[in-house]
Amino acid sequence: MSAWAAVLGDAAAHGGTPAQLANRLRLPTALVQAVLDHAERLGVVTVAGQGRHSCGSACPTGSATPPACAGCPLSAG
């Protein structure tokens, strides 16, 4: 399994901080951070307490709507 798939799979299954994910997957923290950063930009990972880049607590609108929200009937973007 690639680092990308491993990090996203582990984040979905267990959550946690980048350091915790890196520890569980035995990957460099920098790589885990890079994966999470990109996933967050795509809108498929949310940071607890944020809710901006994903549909965690609200529906993003406007041009900043992440790809993950495109086509969502609740998103006005």
Add this chain to the structure above:
Amino acid sequence: MSCHGPAPLPVADRHGTHTADDRTSPAPLRVLLVGGPNVGKSTLFNALTGARQRTTNAPGTTVELATGTWRTAAPGSRDPAIERAVVDLPGTYSLLARSADEQVTADAVRELAWQAPACACAATSRLGVAGVAVVVLDSTALARSLYLLAQVAETGVPLVVALTMLDLAATATDSPTGAMEPQALAAALVAAIGVPVVPVDARNRAHGGLRDLARAVDEVAAHPTHVTGIDVPARTVSDGATAAVLDLAQELTHAETLFAWVERVATCLAQVTTGLAPASDTDADLTCEHPRRHLPSGRGLRGRSSSGRSSGPILSDRIDTVLLNPWAGIPVFLGVVWLLFELTTRLAAPLQDVIDRLVNGALASAVTALLGLVGLDDSWVQGLLVNGLLAGVGTVMTFVPVMAVMFAALGVLEDSGYLARAAFVADRVMRSLGLDGRALLPLIVGFGCNLPAFAATRTLPNARQRLLTGLLVPLTSCSARLTVYVLLAGAFFPDHAGTVIFAMYVTSVLLVLGGGLALRRTLFRDVQAGPLILILPPYQRPHLRTLGMSVRLRVGAFVIGAGKIIVATMLVVWLLMALPATGQYAVGDAPVADSLYGRMASGIAPVLAPAGFGNDHAAAALMTGFVAKEVVVGSFAQSYAVPEPGDPGRAGTLGERLRDSFDASSRGHGGAAALAFMIFVLAYTPCVAALAEQRRLFGWRPTACAVGVQIIAAWVLAVLVFQVGSRL
């Protein structure tokens, strides 16, 4: 291929500024420095361009860019030096931008990719391509840097890799390639990715690999090379209900492809490190096999601990256990900010006095004497030159030491790696305002002086966050306002002066929080603090040459950008004070009360009546306070025609006069009126210098709006305080 890219970035050459659309002559090769935050990109830029650089805004944005000329001697010929136009792009971890700054970087890379030699619309250099991207990779966090490299590479832009932080990687136990010699690491990377890789130590110009970098850039410009091994599947364009799902699926597949490439490169490097593959392997197709099948445990991309550590913590880790701990980190941060205050005030104050004496003393006397020789002493010309122009220049010059010390201190904090830690510990507090931890520093600096606080907003990565923070900075109570509080609190509340002054600072904090929340819920609903994922750089010693160069450039930008507005405003104020309101006096001879300035104060006074200080003295003091809060006390003394007290805490005759006029204008509620006056001083525009800096950083429109809102808010708050206070 489309020739329609984003607006071209300005580039600087020795003749000035031109854009890539300038077709009159072969443009100098454009070199874009691309990299993540804290990878040493700006240090490299300073080393390449030396003094030949300038700062400018990216087209249509308030994102500040540094551009410069990189000049090297032509190898083996008598030709003049080769010049390249270098742009230091904002740091980003990804080309999938989520801020205006990151968008500028992404657009610049894509613009360069569109300007292929075959494209007739682009101004190509004499070497055949419009430009080359130099992707700066941090050797201590290669996995993260490699991902950005993959994104840049897939745009098709000709590129060269510059490896930085090699000295730190060599001593870091958590660096997978730390044991490798820089040249060996470069060779391994070349074999893995197929483009030139140059180790650089920009902090050491003599041995920094800058010549190698110049050679590599020119070679790539002449014979473009591209990263190998990235096999991105072709995307399909679709419409309809399934398009969004398909797009996301493509994005995910695309990301997985790029990360797979990052993993393969890292694996190859790990194999070279462990001797399983030769560093000079020229097979550019990345045939390195998966580490779990071939590498000993504990080596390679996988098989490392959470941070990849293979031995005990390094010095940076040990320091971080203290500085990143909330209980210890926040007090240390406050201590550092206090030190920053002390440095700016104690180091700069004597220099400010010297400059003030020089400009307003010796130089003013000399100009007056010269004017006397031509019979113009005691004329309006002398007033214009000495009290208007020279006073304005003096004001600008007295701020230069403050700005220089502040820029130097910020540079040390940034270069040493501490600023990233401070941002981390302050992050939670600032999130309530939609800002991340980096916003705390300018807001705290504002309590010393608002002017350098605006400068400190540059540490924020996002233009909207910088603007929001910049709008909150004037609400922090700068030390110049303290003299007003001390005078009025001493005059009206002699037994509780300390408590009153403390309450003013508490009010300032409440105004920042209230203002921040109000702005977040109205004009800045789009501003959210993104997750603060920072790669904390190892601690390192700042490089004095680079630091000095940065301070010189930023102070120069302040003097030119803000200075002209300060001087112009001082001239306007002088003119208003010199022009008589009636024909009884000549220009420059009118007493303040009979000048246009005095009449304006009389006109404003009734507006201030609901706040209890609707008298000419208070109105005139607030008008001069617009120029600088330091002169409010002097303005009171001047308008009451009493000597200015050496210690504002012992107001003497001035205090009596103040009590009399405030009691009269407030119908016996002088204390409430004094409190209202202090609130007004706290909330309205800090000074013309801060205004000029705000305009320089954010533009006229937000600055003008801010001034209007500040004056209205100051009036509303002052009226509220007086109306409530006078009824208690």
